[in-house]
Amino acid sequence: MANYYIWTAGCQMNVADSEQLAAQLEALGYARAGSPEAADMVVVNSCVVRQHAEDRVANKLNALNASKKVRPSQTIALMGCMVGPKTEDLRRRFPHVDVFMRPQDFGPLLETARTQAAAEGCLPAPVELPVNGPTAFVNIVHGCDNFCTFCIVPYRRGRERSRPLAEVVAEVEGLVARGVREVTLLGQKVDSYGHDLGPGLDLADLLTAVNRVDGLDRIRFLTSYPLGVTDKLIDRVARLEKVCEHINIPVQSGDDAVLAAMHRGYTSAQYRDRIARIKHGIPGVSLSTDIIVGFSGEDEAAFQRTMDLLEEVRFDVVHVAAYSVRPGTIAARTLADDVPDEAKKARLQRVEALQERVATELNGPLRQREVDVLVETRKDGRWEGRTRTNKLVHFPVDASDLRGEMARVKVVSTSPWSLQGELISAG
Numbered sequence: 001m002a003n004y005y006i007w008t009a010g011c012q013m014n015v016a017d018s019e020q021l022a023a024q025l026e027a028l029g030y031a032r033a034g035s036p037e038a039a040d041m042v043v044v045n046s047c048v049v050r051q052h053a054e055d056r057v058a059n060k061l062n063a064l065n066a067s068k069k070v071r072p073s074q075t076i077a078l079m080g081c082m083v084g085p086k087t088e089d090l091r092r093r094f095p096h097v098d099v100f101m102r103p104q105d106f107g108p109l110l111e112t113a114r115t116q117a118a119a120e121g122c123l124p125a126p127v128e129l130p131v132n133g134p135t136a137f138v139n140i141v142h143g144c145d146n147f148c149t150f151c152i153v154p155y156r157r158g159r160e161r162s163r164p165l166a167e168v169v170a171e172v173e174g175l176v177a178r179g180v181r182e183v184t185l186l187g188q189k190v191d192s193y194g195h196d197l198g199p200g201l202d203l204a205d206l207l208t209a210v211n212r213v214d215g216l217d218r219i220r221f222l223t224s225y226p227l228g229v230t231d232k233l234i235d236r237v238a239r240l241e242k243v244c245e246h247i248n249i250p251v252q253s254g255d256d257a258v259l260a261a262m263h264r265g266y267t268s269a270q271y272r273d274r275i276a277r278i279k280h281g282i283p284g285v286s287l288s289t290d291i292i293v294g295f296s297g298e299d300e301a302a303f304q305r306t307m308d309l310l311e312e313v314r315f316d317v318v319h320v321a322a323y324s325v326r327p328g329t330i331a332a333r334t335l336a337d338d339v340p341d342e343a344k345k346a347r348l349q350r351v352e353a354l355q356e357r358v359a360t361e362l363n364g365p366l367r368q369r370e371v372d373v374l375v376e377t378r379k380d381g382r383w384e385g386r387t388r389t390n391k392l393v394h395f396p397v398d399a400s401d402l403r404g405e406m407a408r409v410k411v412v413s414t415s416p417w418s419l420q421g422e423l424i425s426a427g
């Protein structure tokens, strides 16, 4: 039997694409290989959001050159954001790569797989595929129309394209039939969902439809563009029982001039207004955000406005990165990278320190509370899962296998990053 190996870099959208491709390869009779060296087909699912990610992909591809020399029949495919509309340059740099595929464009590889499977006379009957644990990612809208000046995504993933509602619901039903209890609906701007599908259809409607899927327990969605979090969406998140009370809503900066330079399309006042509506409309909501420090033109006063916003909103989680120029973006062409590296590093540390304090203060009161945890995996001798509000929870392993179970856990201690508890019951 032929087998495959997929190496995935980058965001959850890439993880979802890899899972979807794996399912389609397995439906063709391919089995999962334990290593690239052991595989007939190796797929590198690439990310170029940061230079570091692109370098890792290039290193991986170079390493595969050696494995292909040992095994010349091996098919190597490069997929994802590194593959733009033109591939000449990539073909020159990586002549050992056989197939190039843009994000979600699985066709060329599946064609090769089908031909190989047919040649071996092993085209199988459709099979029920196993899934990887009780949670799954589902891409619902591809691409982004925003063109934030620092971001390469619109150039690599193209314009926004929503998947038909019925197709998404059918995929979720299929996942549930194979043991999934929680889905995360994904989009670079997830709240753009439906704009291209016809008047009136939006993410709130999709959540309503997915909420009806029997056997599903939890629904999450990310990433939210602040102005896309409408009152209708807030209302549905509050009312639909399976939709979790957690919103990932990147602000990037608390300073209006920096936000304008980033082309984010909102002011800090508009962002604050969205947050106030979310907090008022969804009791107990948890919030996470993304911050870039040291963007072009960010002086000390501008940075302080970001700190003020973080202090005021009190996010549960903050993902912070120091600005680094991404070739091919508007910022790379038109804006100076004018904040010294030491200042970027210092600001990054100040955000991390503030967030550590805020998260400590937010998690502390959860001590002695009972929370519902969907158990995802066993790690370092402990069960690991998440609450509806996306808090990571660990509790000790006993004799029972709790993977995929909903566990009632009493929190006994907390840290800024996770909760530690004791099992009360599971089922």
Ligand code: SF4
Residues within 6 Å of the ligand: 144, 145, 146, 147, 148, 151, 152, 153, 154, 188, 189, 225
């Ligand atoms: S909203 Fe901005 S940061 Fe997000 S994917 Fe689109 S262009 Fe990039």
